[in-house]
Structure formats: C-alpha cells, structure tokens
Amino acid sequence: MIKKISIIGSGNVATRLSYEFFKNNIQIAQIISRNKKHGQLLADTIQASFTTNINNLKLTDLTIICVSDDSIKDIAKKIPTNQPVVHTSGFTDITILKKQENHGVIYPIQSLNKDIDINFQEIPICIESNNNIFKKKIKNLCLKLSINVVYFNSTERKHIHLAAVITSNFSNFLYLIAQKHLHQQNIDFSLLLPLIIHTAKKTKNKNPFTNQTGPAKRGDKKVIKKHLDILKNKDYKKIYKLLSKNILTTYEK
C-alpha cells in the first residue's frame, strides 16, 4: 500500500495533486522543485519537507513526477531504480520511465490551476503501469482521490490528452476572445457566464451534434458576414471564419 509519497514539481499539477493527497490523509514526505519560492510554499502548506536538489530525494512508497514533458527523462535518470515512480503527463509514453523497476502514469483528465480549487471526486484519473502489482497500488491510491479511476495504455492516453486540449484549452481561449471583444465595447463579460456553463453542461447528453445552435448551424451566412464586419481583430476574424466554415459544412452534409 502506498502510504508516503514525494512529489517533484511545484506547478499547477503538482500543487493541486499535493493539496488533494494532503486532504485525503496521504502523507507527502517531500516536495522537490527547482523553483524555491513555489516549492517551499507548497511544502509548507502540506507539511512536507522541501529540497531543490533531486539528489536529496527521500525514498518513499511513490515518487510522482509533475514536471513539463521535456524534463521527465532527465529527472527520472536521477532517481534510484528501486524507487517506484509515476509521471502525470497525458502525452508522454510510460516507457520514458522504463529504467525504474516499478513505473507508471497517473493522469487526471482535468485542467488544473494552482489557484483554482477543484473537487477531484468525479475527475477521471487515467492510470498505467508496467506490472499488475504496482498497478493495483496506484489504482488504490487514486481511488482515494476519485471514484473514476480508469486504465488506458499510452497510445489511448495521447488521444485523450489531445481531445482534452481541444475541449478545454481551446474553449477557454474562445472565452478569452469573447471577453476581450466585449471589453472593447464596455460590456461585462459575466453576461455570458450562464450561456458558457449551460453549453458545457449540455454535453452530459453526449450529443454535441444535436446540441449545436447558432447562425453557422442554421446556414445563416448573412449573420456570419455581419459578425465578421463588427469583429475587428484580424486573428479573431480568421478563427471565426474557420470555425463557422467547418460548422456550415458539418451541417450541410
């Protein structure tokens, strides 16, 4: 059973996972982070010790590597091969950790922000591991955070990660565009909040095709043209055009 863990990183994922383990009484022995300020603050909050030097890593039941995809390999090299380890990347293959006897992945399908509280209970957590005993251990650990722990291989997880970026990162950027546009007109962006949230919640019926509304879906090219007239930002115009064109052709078919 995994009782004591260490976490490498102090960014969005490291912070949110740490808080969540701490809340659920999993002891975090140590935070390891090159960022002294963020790392020390995080360690203090969850009553862990702190080091900037990976060579000072304490042996625990599990080390969770929460760093950028590019850094995982270098960091893994510095960890003793008998120390069980997982990374949290949606896109990086499990084999990047293959030198460790017990290695795996814990990837929560969620957009995590350091400063935004979140309830992990229903977040699907994708796990993967190189052997069944270790798989069971990380599964049991993750079940303390979420009721929805699912096994996917690295290829499947990459597709999930891509889909997550499309739905979450790109949608959020559309919110940003709308906010900037309304701001220029001195109109409060919060008018759109019920619409944004309802549009997201509608996906519970798993049918975005039926849920689609709006001028492009109706084939209303006049409104599309007029929207483009009042949308002055050239980059946003391109985005508007491309998405409308795609919606038009999807519903013409």
Added chain:
Amino acid sequence: MIKKISIIGSGNVATRLSYEFFKNNIQIAQIISRNKKHGQLLADTIQASFTTNINNLKLTDLTIICVSDDSIKDIAKKIPTNQPVVHTSGFTDITILKKQENHGVIYPIQSLNKDIDINFQEIPICIESNNNIFKKKIKNLCLKLSINVVYFNSTERKHIHLAAVITSNFSNFLYLIAQKHLHQQNIDFSLLLPLIIHTAKKTKNKNPFTNQTGPAKRGDKKVIKKHLDILKNKDYKKIYKLLSKNILTTYEK
C-alpha cells in the same frame, strides 16, 4: 401589464420561451407557425390555439416573433400596427419593427434547444424598446422568467450576440470534434465531461486569461507537433493549428 401573449414560430427559441411563459402562468393565446407539425404540438403542450396563417393572428398584449432573422421583416408587415410586438433576435436591429406603435426586443443570452430543459432564472435577458412605457411592460414580463433583465441598445446587443456565438456555438463545435476523434479510437467521450464543465465553471472568476492551461499556453511546441501527428482529419488539423498559434502568441507577449 402583459397578461396574454401570442408567439410566432415553433423552433428552439419559440418552444423554450413558450414553455417558460406557460410554467410562469403567462397565458399564451396562440401559436402561429408555418410548420404545422411542430406548431400544433407546441400549441397543444401549452394549451394555446394554433394557426399556420399569420392573417389569423389574435390581438393580445404582446406578439413575440421567434423566427429566423431573414423572416422577421416580412412577418412584421402582416401584423396590425397597433399590436405590440417584439422579436427575439440577438443580431437584428430593433428598427426592423418600427412600423408598430409599440415595438421592442427580448433576447435571452442562451443557446436554446427545443428538447433540452433549461432553468431561465439566471439567464440574462436583454431587452430594448421604442418607448419607456412599453419598456416597463416587457421588463416586468421578463422578470417573471429571470432575475437578470438588462437593457441594451441594438448595437450593444449585436456585440453580445457575436460573443455568445464565439463562446457557445464554437465551444460546442470543439466538443463535437473531440467526440468524433475519441470515437475513432473507441474511447468514450464522457471521460471529458468533468473537464468540459470545470473549464466552463472556471470562467466565474471572469479571468479566462489566467485560467488558460495546456501545451500552447506553456509554449510546448513539441507536444503541439505530436498532437498534429495523431489528429488525422485535415479540417480539424487546421483548427488545432490556428487556435494553438493564437494561444502561443497571446502568452508570448
């Protein structure tokens, strides 16, 4: 006071508004729609009479025109000038109804689907009118549906409508892309629901700029390239590229 209304149309907006008025004990005397099947069904559900012929329009306290932007003008021509009238379009100017003595607009900022239930209580309803007495009447009517009734002129409303299309219609289309992509990999789209809903709810802090996460925000071009490798659909590739490019430049600045 507006006690008895008639509604022209039987599409998404007409249907949802009718249900909402009916629930709130506003009498709907008549549904007028060219679509006999949908119109009759709607009228039966809300205990209204039904006609396909606009010339049979009954005089009421208010006629609500819920038809496509292109048809509003022609329909308005056939309504007696002493019959108070509003349209529900986000994008059409109030002046399209100027021949009516009392005319205005009731535009709920929401993506309405005939078959998807919705709570109007917190939906902002934008109103506009050609005179203050009529404005007060439609305001009081709308307050029976929502606590959030706001006055905007036609120009402001157009910008709100544009922003609504960007946040709602375009986001929903991104959900559709993700669903199609996952479907090809035999992965259940519902894995993304908590992510989609959380991303939308985060906008409550009114700060999509801070809420942004993901590879493009981090400037992680390697992951972007690898995502493009596994996203085979050419149209979706273009969308992915354009949005990522825009996020990259937004956060480089």
